[in-house]
Amino acid sequence: MILGLALVISILFGCGAFLLLKRDLIRMAGGVILISNAANLFIVAAGLSRGREPIYPLPPGERISDPVVQALVLTAIVIGFGTVAVLLGLIYRTYTARIARAVDQGEETEGTPVSMPPEDRVAD
Amino acid sequence: MLLLLPLAITWFGAVALAPFDGRRRAVGAVAVGVMVAAFIALVRLGIEVWTSGPVEMVAGDWPAGIGIRLRADALGIAFALISLGVLLAALAYEVLGGVHERSLPSLVLFMSTGLTGVFLTADIFNFYVFFEIAMISSFVLATYGAQVGHLRAALTFMVVNLLGSVVFLAGVASLYHVTGTLDMMGVADRVDGAPAGSVLLIAVLIFVAFGLKLGLFPFHSWVPLVYRDTWPAVAAMLSAALANIGSYGLLRFGAGLMPRELSLTAGGLIVIGSLSIIYGAVQAISPRTASEVIAWSSIGQVGYILVALGVGGPVGLAAAVLYSIINSLNKLVLFLAVGLRGWLVGAAFALAAFSVAGVPPSAGFFGKVAIFRAGADADSTALLALVFVGGALSLIYLFRIYQRDYWARNHATPPSPLGARVLVLALACGIVFIGLWPEPLLALSASAAAALTGGGS
Numbered sequence: 001m002i003l004g005l006a007l008v009i010s011i012l013f014g015c016g017a018f019l020l021l022k023r024d025l026i027r028m029a030g031g032v033i034l035i036s037n038a039a040n041l042f043i044v045a046a047g048l049s050r051g052r053e054p055i056y057p058l059p060p061g062e063r064i065s066d067p068v069v070q071a072l073v074l075t076a077i078v079i080g081f082g083t084v085a086v087l088l089g090l091i092y093r094t095y096t097a098r099i100a101r102a103v104d105q106g107e108e109t110e111g112t113p114v115s116m117p118p119e120d121r122v123a124d
Numbered sequence: 125m126l127l128l129l130p131l132a133i134t135w136f137g138a139v140a141l142a143p144f145d146g147r148r149r150a151v152g153a154v155a156v157g158v159m160v161a162a163f164i165a166l167v168r169l170g171i172e173v174w175t176s177g178p179v180e181m182v183a184g185d186w187p188a189g190i191g192i193r194l195r196a197d198a199l200g201i202a203f204a205l206i207s208l209g210v211l212l213a214a215l216a217y218e219v220l221g222g223v224h225e226r227s228l229p230s231l232v233l234f235m236s237t238g239l240t241g242v243f244l245t246a247d248i249f250n251f252y253v254f255f256e257i258a259m260i261s262s263f264v265l266a267t268y269g270a271q272v273g274h275l276r277a278a279l280t281f282m283v284v285n286l287l288g289s290v291v292f293l294a295g296v297a298s299l300y301h302v303t304g305t306l307d308m309m310g311v312a313d314r315v316d317g318a319p320a321g322s323v324l325l326i327a328v329l330i331f332v333a334f335g336l337k338l339g340l341f342p343f344h345s346w347v348p349l350v351y352r353d354t355w356p357a358v359a360a361m362l363s364a365a366l367a368n369i370g371s372y373g374l375l376r377f378g379a380g381l382m383p384r385e386l387s388l389t390a391g392g393l394i395v396i397g398s399l400s401i402i403y404g405a406v407q408a409i410s411p412r413t414a415s416e417v418i419a420w421s422s423i424g425q426v427g428y429i430l431v432a433l434g435v436g437g438p439v440g441l442a443a444a445v446l447y448s449i450i451n452s453l454n455k456l457v458l459f460l461a462v463g464l465r466g467w468l469v470g471a472a473f474a475l476a477a478f479s480v481a482g483v484p485p486s487a488g489f490f491g492k493v494a495i496f497r498a499g500a501d502a503d504s505t506a507l508l509a510l511v512f513v514g515g516a517l518s519l520i521y522l523f524r525i526y527q528r529d530y531w532a533r534n535h536a537t538p539p540s541p542l543g544a545r546v547l548v549l550a551l552a553c554g555i556v557f558i559g560l561w562p563e564p565l566l567a568l569s570a571s572a573a574a575a576l577t578g579g580g581s
Contacts, residue, residue: 020283032286039290039297046301068306069297072249076293079256083289086263087282093267094275101272116276 005045012038025091025114032087036080043073126172127181127194129165130204130240133158138233146229152219155229159212162236166208170201178575180246193307195246199380199445199572203372204243206449210365210456211236213551217460218357220543225268235261235361242369246308248296248381255292255369259285262366269355277353281362284336284346292333298326299381312381320384327385330377338370340430341400344423348411351419356463359415363422364456371429371448378433379441379576386436393434394502398510400427405517414462414525418455421480421518425451428495428514431507435498441573443494446565450491453555454479458522460548462529464540470530472545472552477522479555482515487558490566 012034019031047069052059054067095114137158144151172179173196182191196204215232223229238258245251263285266278296306302318303311315323332343339347351359378386386393404424408417429451432444457476461469475486482492492511499507558565 020287025279028283032283035287035290039293042294043297046297068300072297072300075249075253079253083256083260083263083282083286086260087286090263090267090275090278090282093270094272094279097270097272097275116279 002045005041009038009041009045012041023115025094025116029084029087029091033080033084036076036084040073040076040080043069043076047072125181126165126169127179127196127244130162130169130208131237131244133162133165134233134236134240137162138230138237141233142227142230144226146226147223149219152215152223152229155233156212156216156219158233159208159215159236162240163205163208163212166201166204166240169196170205172196173198173201174571189307189310192250193246193309194244195308196244197572197575198568199372199375199575200243202445202449202568202572203368204240206452207239207243207365207368208236210452211239211361213456213547214357214360214365214460217360217544217547220547221357221463221541225270227264228268231261231265232361234258235265235366239365239369243372247306248299248308248311249306251373252289252293252296256289258366258369259289262362265358265361266350266354268358273353274355277350280346281350281354288333288336291329291336295326295329295333298322298329302326308376308381315382316384323382324385324388327378327382327389331374331389334370334373334377335396336370337373338367338426338429339423340426341396341403341423344400344404347423348407348416348419351422351459352413352416356415356459359419359462360456360459363419363459364452367422367426368448368452371426371444374430374433375441375444375576379436383577386433390434390436394431394507397427397430397432397434398507400424400430401510401514402427405514405521408521409517409524414529415459417521417525418458418462421458421521422451422455424514424518425455425480428491428511431510432495432498435502435507437501438570438573438577439494439501440498441576442566442569443491443498445572446494446569447491449565449569450479450487450555450558453551453558454488457548457552457555460544460551464545464548466540466545467530468545468549469540470526472548473530474526475552475556477519477526479559480522481519482511483519485556485559487555487562487565489559490562494569 016031016034016038019027022028047066049066051063051065054064058064141151141155146152169179178195178197180193180195182188182193184191211232218228235258238254238261241254242251242258245254263282266281267275299311300306302322303314305311336343351363401424404420404427408420411417429444429447432440432447454476457472461473479486479488482488492515496508496511499511
């Protein structure tokens with residue numbers, strides 16, 4: 001079980017890191033999502049204990065699973081969700097700002113990929 | 125109750141101001157008022173801590189050990205005061221100069237809540253939650269200005285720091301795994317019983333996360349890109365207030381929770397810190413724009429904090445606290461001055477530049493003296509030489525900007541709003557004032573270091 005979880009976490013993290021290095025911003029956002037979910041899975045794995053559900057009344061003499069990690073991972077998922085929403089909003093704004101500028105300068109916008117604006121175009 | 129007040133004031137203020145248009149002067153003025161109220165509440169709390177020891181409360185009236193603890197000690201108070209003060213100054217500057225986007229006042233208040241919470245919590249997961257509150261508001265703040273350059277800086281900042289948050293979260297989860305608790309006091313007690321190898325690995329994870337936040341040498345690549353392109357007031361908030369999370373985190377998690385691992389890796393920390401100092405200073409000499417020079421300079425300045433942390437002991441830790449505080453003040457004035465024109469601002473810039481180089485009677489002199497003492501404590505001539513060389517280099521690169529931007533430039537552009545210029549000059553005079561009367565700050569940093577070594581958490 002531990003080995004399985006470790007493998008899944010490493011695959012998730014590896015794919016996320018691979019996507020994060022792409023120029024395409026949508027793929028980069030995908031990479032961030034995968035990496036933050038790898039972290040969530042890591043939290044679950046950190047408190048992995050088998051047993052009954054931790055709900056009162058507890059059955060005497062039986063092991064129960066750790067409820068704290070569930071609370072932690074729930075919080076982490078919510079926070080991750082919020083950050084991804086902000087990231088997608090930011091990507092959309094970058095995209096529209098670039099298109100607006102390209103139109104101003106009379107450039108071709110058809111099929112422009114959603115990518116990081118190039119270095120030499122810094123607005124002063 | 126006293127402990128909750130600074131958090132509650134800024135949070136309710138932020139929620140109440142969120143629907144209003146922040147470009148209106150009245151909304152900005154209310155936001156500044158809320159920040160002043162929170163600052164006063166924090167000072168009240170600080171006086172309480174100073175006279176009768178750490179203030180503590182458990183959220184939701186749970187018995188101690190089950191509920192989440194909030195705890196204010198000298199270290200947390202010192203960092204909370206400087207961060208809130210920096211945010212207050214930067215917000216006032218932006219309001220005086222005219223706010224460009226509606227969300228700014230509310231976002232700054234949210235960031236203050238997050239930062240104050242980070243410094244006043246005694247629970248490692250709660251630390252992460254407050255950390256993220258501050259981070260998310262800073263991600264949005266980084267887009268301020270909404271030009272393509274600002275947006276690109278914000279994207280870089282966001283992706284790199286999200287990665288840092290994930291690394292930190294993994295560190296927190298592993299600490300919970302090996303100690304079975306999230307309370308800082310409990311972690312500090314039990315961490316020595318955990319397998320040494322895994323604790324060392326966790327310490328490295330947490331070091332990487334905070335190093336990334338601070339912009340230390342091997343993790344610095346985002347710093348010049350982001351600080352060059354963001355709005356000056358926002359760059360001041362990010363580098364002078366938000367980056368404090370990094371130095372506070374290193375102090376709290378390193379010296380407070382895992383002192384064994386800190387002393388084990390002290391040599392490595394000193395080497396990384398020295399590399400940061402030299403690399404940052406050398407790189408700062410070449411670039412053209414002022415904010416890029418200051419960004420590289422900030423990489424060098426945080427190196428001193430790491431060196432002091434590596435030396436450790438009461439002297440080293442006090443030096444690290446003192447240097448973080450003074451570094452925040454210098455960075456605040458430098459970044460704010462970059463955004464303005466006029467001779468008042470030139471004077472402010474020169475004062476802050478002297479402080480970065482450590483020329484008396486500026487506050488920076490005492491920061492350098494503290495690092496110097498730490499170096500003398502460690503019996504290392506290399507460290508002493510490093511302090512001198514670093515100081516000399518910083519004087520060179522900062523006065524190159526001064527020459528270019530305040531002497532050589534023709535003043536065809538109209539000078540900036542008077543209020544903002546006077547504010548920056550007043551802040552710069554504050555730095556000199558601290559240099560003339562440093563005793564309160566020295567006492568505060570000494571007691572912050574004592575809070576680390578004395579009480580565990």
